[in-house]
Amino acid sequence: xxxxxxxxxxxxxxxxxxxxxxxxxxxxxxxxxxxxxxxxxxxxxxxxxxxxxxxxxxxxxxxxxxxxxxxxxxxxxxxxxxxxxxxxxxxxxxxxxxxxxxxxxxxxxxxxxxxxxxxxxxxxxxxxxxxxxxxxxxxxxxxxxxxxxxxxxxxxxxxxxxxxxxxxxxxxxxxxxxxxxxxxxxxxxxxxxxxxxxxxxxxxxxxxxxxxxxxxxxxxxxxxxxxxxxxxxxxxxxxxxxxxxxxxxxxxxxxxxxxxxxxxxxxxxxxxxxxxxxxxxxxxxxxxxxxxxxxxxxxxxxxxxxxxxxxxxxxxxxxxxxxxx
Amino acid sequence: xxxxxxxxxxxxxxxxxxxxxxxxxxxxxxxxxxxxxxxxxxxxxxxxxxxxxxxxxxxxxxxxxxxxxxxxxxxxxxxxxxxxxxxxxxxxxxxxxxxxxxxxxxxxxxxxxxxxxxxxxxxxxxxxxxxxxxxxxxxxxxxxxxxxxxxxxxxxxxxxxxxxxxxxxxxxxxx
Numbered sequence: 001x002x003x004x005x006x007x008x009x010x011x012x013x014x015x016x017x018x019x020x021x022x023x024x025x026x027x028x029x030x031x032x033x034x035x036x037x038x039x040x041x042x043x044x045x046x047x048x049x050x051x052x053x054x055x056x057x058x059x060x061x062x063x064x065x066x067x068x069x070x071x072x073x074x075x076x077x078x079x080x081x082x083x084x085x086x087x088x089x090x091x092x093x094x095x096x097x098x099x100x101x102x103x104x105x106x107x108x109x110x111x112x113x114x115x116x117x118x119x120x121x122x123x124x125x126x127x128x129x130x131x132x133x134x135x136x137x138x139x140x141x142x143x144x145x146x147x148x149x150x151x152x153x154x155x156x157x158x159x160x161x162x163x164x165x166x167x168x169x170x171x172x173x174x175x176x177x178x179x180x181x182x183x184x185x186x187x188x189x190x191x192x193x194x195x196x197x198x199x200x201x202x203x204x205x206x207x208x209x210x211x212x213x214x215x216x217x218x219x220x221x222x223x224x225x226x227x228x229x230x231x232x233x234x235x236x237x238x239x240x241x242x243x244x245x246x247x248x249x250x251x252x253x254x255x256x257x258x259x260x261x262x263x264x265x266x267x268x269x270x271x272x273x274x275x276x277x278x279x280x281x282x283x284x285x286x287x288x289x290x291x292x293x294x295x296x297x298x299x300x301x302x303x304x305x306x307x308x309x310x311x312x313x314x315x316x317x318x319x320x321x322x323x324x325x
Numbered sequence: 326x327x328x329x330x331x332x333x334x335x336x337x338x339x340x341x342x343x344x345x346x347x348x349x350x351x352x353x354x355x356x357x358x359x360x361x362x363x364x365x366x367x368x369x370x371x372x373x374x375x376x377x378x379x380x381x382x383x384x385x386x387x388x389x390x391x392x393x394x395x396x397x398x399x400x401x402x403x404x405x406x407x408x409x410x411x412x413x414x415x416x417x418x419x420x421x422x423x424x425x426x427x428x429x430x431x432x433x434x435x436x437x438x439x440x441x442x443x444x445x446x447x448x449x450x451x452x453x454x455x456x457x458x459x460x461x462x463x464x465x466x467x468x469x470x471x472x473x474x475x476x477x478x479x480x481x482x483x484x485x486x487x488x489x490x491x492x493x494x495x496x497x498x499x500x
Contacts, residue, residue: 079382080384173457173459174350174432174457174459174460190397191397193396194396194397196396198395198396198434199394199434200353200355200394200400200434200435200436201353201396201432201434202351202353202396202397202400202402203396203397204350204351206348211348211404212348212350212351212402212404214399214400214402215397216397217396217397228350230432230434254345255345255347255348282347282462284460288459289457289459289460290459290460291347291459291460291462294462312347312462
């Protein structure tokens with residue numbers, strides 16, 4: 001059988017077209033959590049053959065009774081980024097790569113890391129909608145969005161928690177605080193601090209990979225996370241917490257802002273006994289407006305950690321801060 | 326012998342220096358911004374630099390203004406390193422430099438009206454007196470009971486072994 005040159009050219013052209021439309025994939029990684037715990041899930045772009053200059057998307061859990069998205073952090077290449085909470089537990093994510101951090105040919109690019117709060121047992125799909133990615137030339141990058149499955153199992157369904165008042169007392173100047181329990185409904189977001197006279201200072205937290213993070217009023221307060229808050233005069237902010245303990249907090253290598261959970265003051269050696277890689281811990285005395293003496297692992301000075309107070313902790317390798325009692 | 330001892334001192338210091346400093350709190354700015362006495366347009370990108378390196382930026386969302394004083398308002402957040410404290414922050418729109426410059430300190434917030442006028446670049450020192458020095462902590466250096474001091478200077482214990490190591494190396498070479 002003789003194949004005409006026209007057929008050969010057509011076959012080649014079809015091949016090019018097929019390879020041209022073969023898009024990348026944006027996928028949400030699967031995760032397994034215990035009821036009541038918080039975890040992180042990466043959103044990955046498998047390949048960026050022409051680089052990326054920015055993206056936007058909306059993520060949402062399809063089963064809030066099992067898991068909800070509570071926030072997102074962004075990798076260092078995202079010089080401008082935001083995670084804006086929307087209706088129905090959705091989050092709009094946007095990031096811009098101003099400094100060409102994601103170059104042509106990059107693979108397994110982390111677009112964002114979601115914080116997910118597990119509720120009751122079951123499975124939930126974290127879906128991606130309205131996905132738009134632009135390449136380095138500003139052209140749309142064709143990408144398929146793949147949902148991620150969150151499986152919540154391994155524990156009894158959470159019972160209706162009793163609430164507890166844990167007001168946040170702020171001294172004049174800078175304060176390093178943390179939320180030692182899961183905030184109750186109506187107290188989950190940073191806008192509980194909206195009446196603080198901050199004299200133009202933002203509420204801040206810190207992540208070793210992202211650096212300083214400015215907290216927006218719609219950002220969810222994450223238990224066992226350290227927050228810096230400035231006030232021009234002493235003030236007490238009402239805060240109602242669920243009686244149930246919070247989940248563990250993941251810490252990265254380097255300096256982290258953290259806090260212990262529960263209601264009891266503990267020594268650093270006890271509270272941090274589950275982390276093998278910590279070296280130093282430093283808390284802040286808001287009354288004196290200066291750092292306290294630093295604690296070193298295995299050192300002679302006994303450093304006490306108080307629920308509601310944040311502290312700096314240095315880790316040589318990633319670790320997990322377990323909730324106390 | 327002294328040469329080896331000196332090297333040991335320096336090695337210990339290098340090990341100790343592996344722990345980076347506690348990040349200083351950012352310096353935040355907000356205010357009005359004008360170019361040639363005309364309010365800057367929406368979408369103007371203001372970049373803060375220290376020694377030519379970008380340390381923060383903001384895009385204006387209202388004509389002639391950047392950021393605001395409210396707790397949750399956006400501001401120009403300058404993230405400087407501990408070794409940059411006391412250095413001047415300069416402000417840029419593209420290749421244009423503002424008349425104002427400010428010394429970098431930790432944990433401050435300042436209303437700073439920026440003016441971009443040819444011939445006035447960096448001519449106005451708008452530095453404030455630092456008020457948040459207590460938010461600067463020295464890095465523990467491996468001593469049994471490291472102290473986070475409120476000053477910005479290196480602890481004498483940190484400097485002494487370096488000097489001792491260098492002195493021993495120099496003495497060994499003279500021998």
